[in-house]
Amino acid sequence: MVKTLLNRFAVSLLLLAGVANAANPEPVRFALIDPLTGPMSVVGQPALEQLKFTADRLNEEGGINGHEIRIVGFDNKINPQESLVQLQKAIDDGIRFIIQGNGSSVGSALLSSINKHNQRNPEDRVVYFNYAAIEPSFTNERCSFWHFRFDANADMKMNMLTDWVAENDDFKKVFLINQDYSFGQAVSEAAMRMLKEKRPDIEIVGNVFHPLGKVKDFSPYISKIKSSDADVVITGNWGQDINLLIKSASEYGVDVPFLTYYGNTPGTITQVGEKGVDRIYLISEYHGDFTDPEIAERQEKMYKQTGWDLYPRVSVMLEMIKKAGDKAGSVEPVKLARALEGLQFKSMAGDVTMRASDHQIQMPTFISVLKNNMSHGAEGTDFNFHEVAAFNAEQATLPTSCRMRRPK
């Protein structure tokens, strides 16, 4: 009796599973290869949480063309070799969509490896979505059909930043401090080149590189900034390196403006607080004004749910991927990638386009500065970044030297 009951139960379960399968096609999985532990995890964890947060919302809307979105985190400890191991793991797991952002050194390794994989396995392609590795070459001489960049590259950001600096006559002496690897050098090189062009009278009083993620005490660098008599500092630092740099600067009472690529890295605002007000500038795809009530609500919810602030760029990336998949009617990598080329999307900051010629996103960009008593504070404080300058997508764009080779 019991046995027959059990049998029936088992059969009905099987049937149920079958029905569920028919309604829900295979989930589509995305591998996030980023630092999820260690000192640089402050930039990996929020991306992972944002992806999951956005995926939940998109799944309610039916996922990508009916496929449920699943995010799988792979910890690369910000090490390029480790990233390749994790990439192989993800590919062996059957994941065909790779997401990565932190560290152009990692991005570069992934890019070469994914290109190679796709060349060797024409029937089994992998696509790489990059939300923050912004060394310019990825969408110029090294551009690849398999790589899509959802952040303005270092040159684009520096172009806008130097436009803004050039208009400000108070800036006479610029100090550059960057991480000692391809990205930091690209930032420094672009800054010098563009400043020379736009404001030949500006003097570069310092151009310093420090090891990536290794410096715990920035005091010596701060005294260098101090003694250089600079009246503005430009830095591409991210992760712990921007955190500690800003913290040290405020501790030593350095009161010149810091123009940063990533001053909104989690932890920075908490540590610098009032001393960063009107001093820390950020160039980014969004700011902390949250004029759109829907986005503001999303920010509140995200912070309550995960303890991290909204990461707009990562959210937009996943939404665009969904739109491309829906448009292609498939989650097959090549079809989705083709649909993503030239795709237009209405993001919280305005219209963005994934330029087909080099897979570099074209989007509006803002310069903002840290303010107190904002209606939507970051990191649970009252501080956030308030818009000071806006650039539309046409102003943000730069030409590309990419000659894209597409699969047949």
Add this chain to the structure above:
Amino acid sequence: MLETIVFSTLNGILYGLLLFMLSSGLTLIFSMMGVLNFAHASFYMLGAYFAYALGLHIGFWPALFLAPCLVAVIGAVVERYGLRRVHASGHVAELLFTFGLAYVIDELVHLFWGSIPVSYVPPDYMQNALFTLFGTDYSIYRGVTMMIAVFMFAALWFLLKKTRVGMMIRAALTHGDMVGHLGHNVPRLFMGVFGFGCALAGLAGVIGGPLLNTEPGMAQTLGPIVFVVVVVGGMGSLIGAFYASLLIGLLQTFFVAFDASIADLLGVIGISVDPYGEVTGITLASLAPMTPFILLVLILIFRPCGLMGELEP
């Protein structure tokens, strides 16, 4: 130029004192028990995390005193129930035990406090300027840190040289058996010294946490440097550790502070080379993180027993 020198000196000394706090415990434990405690930097990390966790409830100052005590208790327990048992199996077993312990503590910290840095910051009023020199603020916190370190050094010296306990410890260093025969409880002394050494590491963590970021990797970043300090200073020599700490602290900060490359340095002594060459173009600043290890190699080549060491390493 002057301000660079002044601030680099201040920073170098502060960093050096922090290193000394860490290495003094290590060298004390080594000279007494012959145990190279691989988990020493982990106790430093525990100190920082305890102070952070306690500070949330009881405030900064009470936590500053309580956290090292807590670390001392843990250290003592580890010695009593771990090391003492392993001791019978010889030094290799002890080494492996502390090595394993370091991993266990690392994982526990990950488990309890997560893998991202915690926001352990000194109270607001301590972030104000103690004095302003050449337009640069020197925060009260840094001043206090330096004071605590100097005070600790004085107290340690007093304890070892002027008290009865210190006498026993010094005697046990060289003639452990004899001290035992005279009726002193040597194992308990060992336990005390181990606990005390851990407390010093904990104290370094408490005051170093806000300066150098409190995160699960902090033990790994400082661990190797502490060993360098002990070896450079001479195994088991407190005063050697003191000199070595300051030397490394100053070297590292000054290397960063000066804009010079290897070519510039060679230029000073009259050898002119390509200033933008692969090797000769390397700046001193980018060599800074390497300096402790370069020093280690040089010391081992030219003075294998360390600056002040009497024991063979």
